[in-house]
Amino acid sequence: MLNINDKRSSKNLKDQLRRRLLVSIAAGLLIVHGVLAVPPSQANAETADVSVRNWYPSSVFEVPEVKPSWTVMVDNYLDMDDENYLGRQAIAEDGKVFAFTGKKLIAMDARTAKRLWSYGKDLKPYVVFNNGVIYGLSVDLKPYALNAKTGKLKWQSNTSIYMDTRLRTEVLVPTVDTLYAIKGSRTFAFDAATGKLRWETNEPSGEGHGTDYLQEADGVILRTFYVQGALTSTQLTAYDKKTGKKLWDHFGQGEAIQIKNGLVYSVDYYSPLLTDYQSLPDRKWVVNVFNLKTGVKKSSREFTWRMSGEPPYEYSGGGLFINQGKLYMDQGNSVAEYNFDTYKKGEIPLRTFPRPYGDNWELIGLVQERLIFKDRMTGELAGIKLASGQQVDWNGDAPVAQINVYGKGLYRAQRNGTLLGINMLTSRPLFRVKTGEDLHESTLKTNDMIIIQAEGKLLGVKLPASLK
Numbered sequence: 001m002l003n004i005n006d007k008r009s010s011k012n013l014k015d016q017l018r019r020r021l022l023v024s025i026a027a028g029l030l031i032v033h034g035v036l037a038v039p040p041s042q043a044n045a046e047t048a049d050v051s052v053r054n055w056y057p058s059s060v061f062e063v064p065e066v067k068p069s070w071t072v073m074v075d076n077y078l079d080m081d082d083e084n085y086l087g088r089q090a091i092a093e094d095g096k097v098f099a100f101t102g103k104k105l106i107a108m109d110a111r112t113a114k115r116l117w118s119y120g121k122d123l124k125p126y127v128v129f130n131n132g133v134i135y136g137l138s139v140d141l142k143p144y145a146l147n148a149k150t151g152k153l154k155w156q157s158n159t160s161i162y163m164d165t166r167l168r169t170e171v172l173v174p175t176v177d178t179l180y181a182i183k184g185s186r187t188f189a190f191d192a193a194t195g196k197l198r199w200e201t202n203e204p205s206g207e208g209h210g211t212d213y214l215q216e217a218d219g220v221i222l223r224t225f226y227v228q229g230a231l232t233s234t235q236l237t238a239y240d241k242k243t244g245k246k247l248w249d250h251f252g253q254g255e256a257i258q259i260k261n262g263l264v265y266s267v268d269y270y271s272p273l274l275t276d277y278q279s280l281p282d283r284k285w286v287v288n289v290f291n292l293k294t295g296v297k298k299s300s301r302e303f304t305w306r307m308s309g310e311p312p313y314e315y316s317g318g319g320l321f322i323n324q325g326k327l328y329m330d331q332g333n334s335v336a337e338y339n340f341d342t343y344k345k346g347e348i349p350l351r352t353f354p355r356p357y358g359d360n361w362e363l364i365g366l367v368q369e370r371l372i373f374k375d376r377m378t379g380e381l382a383g384i385k386l387a388s389g390q391q392v393d394w395n396g397d398a399p400v401a402q403i404n405v406y407g408k409g410l411y412r413a414q415r416n417g418t419l420l421g422i423n424m425l426t427s428r429p430l431f432r433v434k435t436g437e438d439l440h441e442s443t444l445k446t447n448d449m450i451i452i453q454a455e456g457k458l459l460g461v462k463l464p465a466s467l468k
Contacts, residue, residue, distance in 0.1 A: 117151030199244030248295025
């Protein structure tokens with residue numbers, strides 16, 4: 001097709017084209033395959049009511065392509081009977097990969113994919129690892145334990161954790177001597193050596209609704225539940241490890257952000273909900289301190305700030321966490337750092353850091369001396385360097401399906417059938433792996449191998465020396 005504004009065309013050719021165009025317009029005729037046709041009186045193109053572009057770099061990153069060391073077909077997690085098992089259907093530990101094929105649990109060498117053993121039939125696609133032992137669930141939701149090296153059965157429990165409910169699926173939490181199973185508001189404790197059920201308890205106020213949180217400390221088990229009050233909030237509850245007897249609970253309190261010297265530090269999430277936050281710029285987080293054994297409140301710590309701008313204000317109920325004695329707290333337009341171990345009422349932050357972009361970004365952790373934020377809408381990650389406050393990004397060349405970070409390596413599985421391995425410290429992409437699939441589950445790692453979970457297959461990739 002010729003362009004009448006093409007400067008590379010000759011003047012004569014342009015003149016000829018102009019004349020032909022003027023003649024056609026004047027005649028009111030359109031020539032289509034040699035047939036004369038009368039054009040419509042108006043020929044405006046129909047426009048979209050809404051047009052939104054999801055912008056991504058137009059060019060593909062030029063990085064070395066790495067071929068997988070192996071590819072193995074496994075049960076497709078997208079076809080599993082309960083989507084709540086997602087994220088738990090494969091693990092990589094101790095140089096091995098554990099996954100499901102034909103509803104059997106298999107173990108493979110992570111470097112070669114050589115099958116080491118297989119176990120069971122019609123198993124639930126759920127597996128966890130602790131101290132050389134694999135734990136899983138039978139088809140009738142009875143926990144079992146295997147020797148991770150040999151696949152030999154250690155025990156199969158006679159107790160099913162089944163509940164006639166549509167609540168989220170089961171969660172297994174292994175510790176040194178106990179396997180805990182969570183199902184909604186119920187908690188089961190199994191002897192890790194024999195599989196014998198020690199106790200079972202239910203939190204009535206949870207009405208079947210519990211979180212995945214369970215923490216064991218100094219003979220006490222902590223869990224959180226969703227409880228109805230004037231407003232729905234979380235409830236922190238403590239149980240005796242030996243008997244399952246309920247020790248105490250506190251409505252509105254979240255999971256422990258620290259357990260130290262017999263004390264539990266927990267955020268008050270309920271009080272902020274009672275504040276007219278849209279018209280009032282003053283904000284505060286309250287961390288309450290309870291005796292671990294008795295639940296008696298020992299003290300409170302308040303951290304205050306003021307929202308900038310004019311009302312109406314956002315809720316600004318972002319994240320907070322403790323890392324090496326420092327408290328990091330999302331405070332609207334910034335993140336504040338406090339020395340938590342030497343708290344004094346009314347003290348100002350040690351320093352503050354900017355937040356990336358807008359309100360969709362939430363503070364989720366600290367890795368490699370970088371505060372990590374997640375975009376709730378897209379799943380993208382961004383960081384702020386503690387040393388300088390500089391923002392860092394780990395961009396790709398396609399929308400993200402899954403991101404996992406191990407040490408210095410950030411593994412970005414994308415919705416164009418590729419995974420990028422990125423150096424987290426430099427933000428530089430180091431390699432690409434073609435997976436051929438749109439969606440991906442968590443990328444796993446053991447020793448010098450990463451295991452990519454694509455749709456219905458696992459791909460083993462040996463890491464470059466810089467990311468081992």
